[in-house]
Amino acid sequence: MQNKEITVTSPLFPSLDDFIPMLKDIWDRKWLTNNGHYHKELEKALAEYLGVEYLSLFTNGTLPLITALQAMRITGEVITTPYSFVATTHSIWWNGLKPVFVDVDEETGNINPEKIEAAITPHTTAIMPVHVYGTPCNTKRIQEIADIYGLKIIYDAAHAFGVKINGESVLNAGDMSTLSFHATKVYNTIEGGALVCHDAATKKRIDYLKNFGFAGETTVVAPGINSKMDEIRAAYGLLNLKQVDKAIASRKVVAERYREAFKDIPGIRMLKDIEGVRHNYAYFPIFISEEYGMSRDALYEKLKEYNIYGRRYFYPLISTFSAYKGLESANPSNLPVAHKLADQVLCLPMFADLDDEGVNRVINVIVNRK
Numbered sequence: 001m002q003n004k005e006i007t008v009t010s011p012l013f014p015s016l017d018d019f020i021p022m023l024k025d026i027w028d029r030k031w032l033t034n035n036g037h038y039h040k041e042l043e044k045a046l047a048e049y050l051g052v053e054y055l056s057l058f059t060n061g062t063l064p065l066i067t068a069l070q071a072m073r074i075t076g077e078v079i080t081t082p083y084s085f086v087a088t089t090h091s092i093w094w095n096g097l098k099p100v101f102v103d104v105d106e107e108t109g110n111i112n113p114e115k116i117e118a119a120i121t122p123h124t125t126a127i128m129p130v131h132v133y134g135t136p137c138n139t140k141r142i143q144e145i146a147d148i149y150g151l152k153i154i155y156d157a158a159h160a161f162g163v164k165i166n167g168e169s170v171l172n173a174g175d176m177s178t179l180s181f182h183a184t185k186v187y188n189t190i191e192g193g194a195l196v197c198h199d200a201a202t203k204k205r206i207d208y209l210k211n212f213g214f215a216g217e218t219t220v221v222a223p224g225i226n227s228k229m230d231e232i233r234a235a236y237g238l239l240n241l242k243q244v245d246k247a248i249a250s251r252k253v254v255a256e257r258y259r260e261a262f263k264d265i266p267g268i269r270m271l272k273d274i275e276g277v278r279h280n281y282a283y284f285p286i287f288i289s290e291e292y293g294m295s296r297d298a299l300y301e302k303l304k305e306y307n308i309y310g311r312r313y314f315y316p317l318i319s320t321f322s323a324y325k326g327l328e329s330a331n332p333s334n335l336p337v338a339h340k341l342a343d344q345v346l347c348l349p350m351f352a353d354l355d356d357e358g359v360n361r362v363i364n365v366i367v368n369r370k
């Protein structure tokens, strides 16, 4: 018999028994969207859980990126990383702005702060870094550069749900941070997302922008979009929030098993836990180099033979897609480290209910190379 399929991720579901009474309540209230009861509750609960002051819910994780650029009236050029999910750069494009790619740090995969200054031009107004795999960027250094040149910082924190540095949320860095609550993420509301900012006036502006720009029944203050989260997903999100710490703890156990199994295997590099950082174990990337004796793509295919599906996040680089490859900054010679990581990376199955037997199956293929 073929072994059960193991996918790279599997969604965290709340208990159906807990969800049904909430659905009944929504039916009774006859209120489905537009800042309803559960929407308000989830905004409050998430701000508290994450340790941030102002958070606005969105219908996915891409619209907060697009809206953040709108809310801060970003113009001209935005410095960003090619080593991310395409939505990061797409949000810049959707604002009619020019993305400028900067190479990444080999250790973390995050934008290399020491390469940012050389990419700044008179048209640069913002930096959009990504906390890739949930590893915090060097936020202090990025802020120093932004302060010198008068730039705004919008963090794509789609991977960084619940990540803290010495007890402080990583979402408090920069001017704004965005989150994704897509089904595949550490915490999900099926589809969903949020935009974190640091003052009440900005939150108000964001809330107008996600509701067509309406500031009152007959007042439209900006060309906003529709990006509201509905009551059903907000209720679902409240239930998932109650179990996310347990899910992160289970992910940590998987990460520890992988680390122990691969620590002496030549040609496999893994990310380390950083002291003082509360990691969320959103992904488990390994970076395969020559000494491993099998190429990354060969291993990827080999795992498939055993019904195990890793994913090559982030290959190909965003800078190689047709919309962006013509940009000067997309030239591979400008992005050698990002290209190296994209060619080496394989994200292994990582989710809360990946059981011991599943972990063993993944480890066996990788350790035995056959």
Ligand SMILES: *Cc1c(COP(=O)(O)O)cnc(C)c1O
Binding pocket: 060, 061, 062, 063, 084, 085, 087, 088, 130, 156, 158, 159, 180, 181, 182, 191, 192, 193
């Ligand atoms: C998932 C993700 C997004 C987009 O989120 P959606 O909720 O799928 O729209 C943006 N950036 C990064 C880095 C992501 O991983």
